[in-house]
Amino acid sequence: MSKQVVIVGAGFAGMYAALAAARLRDRHGVAPDAIEIVVVAPEAAITLRPRLYERAPATMAAPLDALFDTVGVRFVAGWVEAVDAAAGRIVLRDGEGRHSEIGYDRMVLAAGSRLAMPALPGLDRFAFSVDQREDAIALDRHLHALAERPWSVARNTVVVAGGGFTGIETAAEMPARLRVALGEDRDVQAIVVEQADAIGPDLGPGPRPVIEQALDSLGVQRRLGVAVTAVDAQGITLSDGKRIDAATVIWTGGVRATPLTQQIPGERDRAGRLLVDGDLRVPGAPSVFAAGDAASAQTDEAGHRTLMSCQHAMPLGRVAGNNAMADLLGVPATPYAQPRYVTCLDLGPWGAVLTEGWQREVRLAGAAAKALKRQINQQWIYPPLAHRGTAFAVAEPGYHPTAA
Structure with missing residues (x-):
């Protein structure tokens, strides 16, 4: 048997x-x-x-x-x-x-x-995510449909809730993606809300200056030390009682x-x-x-x-x-x-940052790191060809693409 x-x-x-x-x-x-x-x-x-x-x-x-x-x-x-x-x-x-x-x-x-979805008022109804393919497709359709709405600050604003790895990569893409949807000359806003006192809290201080430089260059704002307490169709409410008007809220909270x-x-x-x-x-x-x-x-x-x-x-x-x-x-x-542990964080049109080791010491930044990130995202993470020898070669324990 x-x-x-x-x-x-x-x-x-x-x-x-x-x-x-x-x-x-x-x-x-x-x-x-x-x-x-x-x-x-x-x-x-x-x-x-x-x-x-x-x-x-x-x-x-x-x-x-x-x-x-x-x-x-x-x-x-x-x-x-x-x-x-x-x-x-x-x-x-x-x-x-x-x-x-x-x-x-x-x-x-x-x-x-x-994606972890806490019981925040309105989160499940009004927030988008990039967690699963269907979630990201829904967000993409929403962004393109924004052009059909009348102008408002909220229409032109994206809030990314969570300033970790996914939140940073998502926020860095948002100004360009909004301009594709609304027009290259539009005044758009992307805002990251992070309850820690620093962006990328889990990434540590090593790459933080590069991340901050990139986000500043892209016009991505940060609201640090506050948390999202509610989401509605017009924006979010923060733990300090303030609001941000935004037609697009993206949750990346772990x-x-x-x-x-x-x-x-x-x-x-x-x-x-x-x-x-x-x-x-x-x-x-x-x-x-x-x-x-x-x-x-x-x-x-x-x-x-x-x-x-x-x-x-x-x-x-x-x-x-x-x-x-x-x-x-x-x-x-x-x-x-x-x-061996490395981190390659995409920073949108600005570039990327590559760190090495668990202390995340910066090894590459900007265009050079972006070239590596493209190689990772467009080659290394894809399945091998449907060829028996090739598939078995990349399936060997200990295989790494840089050693191929």
Whole structure:
């Protein structure tokens, strides 16, 4: 009777988990019908989530069906609603609302994360986001429709709630995107609201002068030390009682791991991520591995842990998929380690900033960093070609595009 490795999710971690599992299966001469690899996700496509703050978000997806076919991975369309780790099965719902079950011998949970939406008045009704592809498309349509409204300060103003990584990248794009929609000569405003006393609080002081220089150059204003307390059709209310009139409010207030992590026995962090061991196995569920935004793993001997970013999701996926298959084959696992850490933050038409290390020391800024950011966003994060050798080469644990 054949065995199954089931991978939940087809994002960066899920895609590479599937390729890595297929690579190891092939390397050991095991037929696909002896150990089947199944990917379960809503669609056989990867959303290029790191690019959703850019223009044309409807194009920010890449198909995976041909790639999966090439390496012998079966794709099942559906939404996983339940995980029974004790019984080794998942319950999924298809597009018609029908439910079914799939059993597994090993599972990789790589179902990603979702934007955290606190219970602020009007937030769910009036705020936009760049979290999922459909969210970014809705924002893009809204921005283009602004030209049909009569002139007002509110029409020409975008508020970005949250001054973290996503908030900064989104805000840096907004003046140009508003002018595309309203006209190049329009007086537009982009305002970042951040409850911390400094922009990019999680990025630290290293890149902050560059970020501030870029935002000043682009005309992006900052309101620091205040929080959004309510959103309505005409703007926002702040914690100091003041208002900002804006027809466009974009929420970027952090993400939480897939709720499926709550159904698996194990310890979780504040973002809901499962704490995994060095092989990316969930200690409380030996047949389950976790990767991407569903996992919190130690990256190095200094104790740093993975962040919810594609920089960590892709290597996590490679190692989790490899180790799930290795566990079934009875061969040694590959411990996860990713000691090198960099940050490449897009700063819109101004350029970008590249930092290195967990202290985020600036290495490049401006046009040179922008060229690297384009390479990351337009090449490195895309799936490999549907060619067996190419796919297996990039699926090897430890692979990095700069080493290719």
